[in-house]
Amino acid sequence: MKRLDANITKLYAFSFLQMTLFPMAIITLFWKDHIGLSLTQILLLQSILSIVMVVMEYPTGYISDRVGYRFALSLASLLGMTGWGVYTLASTFSHVLVAEILLGISLAFISGSDSALLYETLKAEGSEQDYARYQGRMSGFAQTGESLGAIFAGVMYVWAPLLPFILQVGVWLLALLLTRTMLEPPRLIASPASHLADALRSVRYAFVENRRLRSIILLNAALGLASFYQVWLIQPYMQHAGVPLAWFGPVWTGANLCVALGALASHRVTALMGDRRMLLLFVLLVWGGYLGLGTAGGVWGFLFYYLLTIMRGLRGPLMLGHAHHESPSSHRAGILSLQSFCFRLMFAISGPLVGLLADASGVRQTFRYLLVGFLVLLPPLAFVYVRHLRKTED
Numbered sequence: 473m474k475r476l477d478a479n480i481t482k483l484y485a486f487s488f489l490q491m492t493l494f495p496m497a498i499i500t501l502f503w504k505d506h507i508g509l510s511l512t513q514i515l516l517l518q519s520i521l522s523i524v525m526v527v528m529e530y531p532t533g534y535i536s537d538r539v540g541y542r543f544a545l546s547l548a549s550l551l552g553m554t555g556w557g558v559y560t561l562a563s564t565f566s567h568v569l570v571a572e573i574l575l576g577i578s579l580a581f582i583s584g585s586d587s588a589l590l591y592e593t594l595k596a597e598g599s600e601q602d603y604a605r606y607q608g609r610m611s612g613f614a615q616t617g618e619s620l621g622a623i624f625a626g627v628m629y630v631w632a633p634l635l636p637f638i639l640q641v642g643v644w645l646l647a648l649l650l651t652r653t654m655l656e657p658p659r660l661i662a663s664p665a666s667h668l669a670d671a672l673r674s675v676r677y678a679f680v681e682n683r684r685l686r687s688i689i690l691l692n693a694a695l696g697l698a699s700f701y702q703v704w705l706i707q708p709y710m711q712h713a714g715v716p717l718a719w720f721g722p723v724w725t726g727a728n729l730c731v732a733l734g735a736l737a738s739h740r741v742t743a744l745m746g747d748r749r750m751l752l753l754f755v756l757l758v759w760g761g762y763l764g765l766g767t768a769g770g771v772w773g774f775l776f777y778y779l780l781t782i783m784r785g786l787r788g789p790l791m792l793g794h795a796h797h798e799s800p801s802s803h804r805a806g807i808l809s810l811q812s813f814c815f816r817l818m819f820a821i822s823g824p825l826v827g828l829l830a831d832a833s834g835v836r837q838t839f840r841y842l843l844v845g846f847l848v849l850l851p852p853l854a855f856v857y858v859r860h861l862r863k864t865e866d
Contacts, residue, residue, distance in 0.1 A: 476597060476657055477597060479655055480590065480594075480606060482651075483586060483590050483593075483610055483654075486650055487610045487613045487614035487617065488617035489643055489646055489647040491618040491728075493618055493621050494625055494636035494637070495556075495625070495636040496618065496621070496622060496625070496703075496724065497626065497707075497725075498626060498707070498720060498721075500704055501720075502629070502633060503517075503568065506633050507564070507565065509565060510827075510831055511705075511708060511827050511831045512828050512830075512831045513827075515823045515827025516824045518819070519820045519821075519823035520572070520820075521575075522817070523816075524572075524573050524576040524580075525580050525583075525812065525813075525816040526813055526816045526820055528577050529580050529583060529812050529813040530675070530806060530809050532544065532581045532583070533580075533583065533584045533806035533807070533808060534674075536585040536588070536806075537806050540656045541585045541586075542589070542654045542655070542656050544585040545581070545582060545585055546651040546652055548579070548582045548585070549578075549645075549648035549650075550644075550648055551574050551575070551578035551581070552574075552578040553648065555572070555573075555574030555575035556637055556640040556641045557641050558571035560634055560641070580812075584811075586610070587607065587796070588808060589657070590607065592657040600796075603792075604790065607793065608735045608736050608738045608739055608788075609736065611731070611732065611736075611785065611788050612732040612733075612735045612736040615729065616729070618728040618731075619724075619726075622720075623721045623722060623724075623725045624721055626717050626719070626720040626721040627718065684860040685795065685807070687856045687857040688791060688794050688795050688798065689810060690856075691751075691791070691854065692795070693815035693818055694850060694853050695754055695758070695783070695784075695787050695791070695850075696815045697815060697819055697822070698762075698783070699758075699780045699781065699783060700815075701826055701842060702765075705835050705839075706727075707720065709774065709839075712835060713774070723774060727777060727778060727781045730778045730781040730782045731781045733782075733785060734782045734783070734784065734787075735785040735786070735788055735789055737785075738788065738790055741786060747790070747861055748858055750786065750790060751857065753783075755854060757779045758779075758780065758846050758850065759846065760779050761776050761778075761779035762839050762846060764776025764779070765836070765839040766839035795807065796808075826842070
C-alpha cells in the first residue's frame with residue numbers, strides 16, 4: 473500500500489520548489505530598469521495582487537477543502553508555470569499585471585492547502601501534536617530553496633535579464649509533476665445543502681464565534697505585514713546605499729537562510745521561552761529591524777533586515793500551529809486562507825501608500841514612518857492575543 477507519510481517528504485520538496493524563486497532577488501530592479509516602473513507603480517502592482525488574493529483566498533481555500541488538497545496544489549503549479557511564462561514576454565505594466573494576477577491566484581490555491589495537507593496527513597497517523605516541528609522543516613526547505621535560487625540571481629540578471637524567469641517556468645513544471653503523486657488523506661467531509669451558507673458559517677466561526685482564533689488571525693496578519701514591505705523595498709534601499717549588484721543574490725540568500733533557521737528552531741525556542749515571551753520577541757525584532765533600517769546608512773545597513781526575516785521564520789510554525797488547533801478539519805484550508813485574506817487586505821490598503829512615501833521621501837524615511845506605525849499597531853493586537861491565550865490556559 474502507498475503510505476500517507478510519503479506526503480511529508482513530497483511537501484518538503486514542493487516547498488523547496490515553490491520558493492526556488494530565481495527572479496525574486498532582482499525583480500524590483502527588473503521592474504524598474506527593464507520594464508520602467510516607479511516604486512509607486514511597483515507597490516500599486518503588489519496592492520492589486522493583494523486584492524486579487526483577497527478576492528480569491530477564501531474561495532480557493534473552500535474549493536481545496538471540498539475538491540482536495542492535491543488538486544489545489546496541482547492547479548497552483550499550472551498557474552505558476554503560466555504566470556512566469558508571461559514574464560518572459562513582458563514589456564509593459566499591463567503585461568506584468570497579467571503575470572502577477574496569474575501568480576496571485578496560484579499563491580491563493582497554495583495558501584492553506586499545503587499546510588492543511590501536512591496537518592491532515594499527520595492527523596491520519598496520530599502525530600498532529602508534532603505539527604509545529606514538521607511545519608518548521610517545511611518552512612526550512614522553502615527558505616533553503618529561495619536561498620539557492622537567489623544566490624546567483626544578480627549574476628544571471630547581468631548576463632541575461634530573462635534567464636531567471638525562463639528557469640522559473642521549469643521549476644513549476646517540476647512542481648506540477650510532484651503534486652500529481654501526492655495522496656489525499658481520509659477526511660470526513662459533509663456535503664452542505666448550500667455551499668454559500670457553509671462558507672459564511674466558516675467565516676462567522678473564525679471572526680465572531682472563536683475569539684481566540686480571531687486574535688491569532690489578526691496578529692499573524694500584522695506580523696506578516698511587518699516582514700513583507702521589505703521584500704519590495706530592500707532592493708532599492710541597497711541600491712541607494714551603494715551595495716554592489718553582485719551582492720544582491722547572496723544578501724537575499726542570507727535573508728532566506730535566516731527565515732529557514734528561524735523556522736527550524738521555532739518549536740525549540742517556543743518550548744524554551746513560552747508563547748508570551750515569543751510574542752514579545754517578535755515585537756522587539758520588528759521594532760529593532762525598522763529602527764535600524766531607518767537610521768543606519770552605508771553598505772551594511774541591510775543587515776537590520778535580517779532581524780525581520782528571523783522573526784518571520786520563528787513566527788510561522790508557532791502561529792500556524794495555533795490556527796490549526798482552533799480549526800475543524802472540514803474547513804481547515806478555508807480558515808487558513810482567511811488568515812492570508814486579512815494579511816492581503818491590509819497590504820492592499822497600505823501598499824500603495826508606502827510606495828508613494830518611498831518615492832516622495834526615500835526608502836530610509838519610509839522605514840521610519842513604518843516603525844511609528846508598528847509601534848502603534850502591534851501592542852493592542854498582542855494584548856488581545858495574550859488575553860485570550862490566558863483564558864484558554866485557565
